[in-house]
Amino acid sequence: MRRFVATIRWYLRELTGEAAYDHYVERHRRLHPEEPLLSRRDFEHQRCDRRDDTPTATCC
Numbered sequence: 001m002r003r004f005v006a007t008i009r010w011y012l013r014e015l016t017g018e019a020a021y022d023h024y025v026e027r028h029r030r031l032h033p034e035e036p037l038l039s040r041r042d043f044e045h046q047r048c049d050r051r052d053d054t055p056t057a058t059c060c
Contacts, residue, residue, distance in 0.1 A: 017047075020043075020047065021043050021044070024038070024043055025037060
């Protein structure tokens, strides 16, 4: 049961984008260990700005 709940939690975090910061931290530490990380707040601001600047879906 515990594994099932963990799988559902992982899936929901991936689906909603909540895990995006965790992925950013892992990638940043691996590729740029000498550079400081963005705070979660700054990361989310940049993420929103990118989404607004480059929409991926259109209605028509």
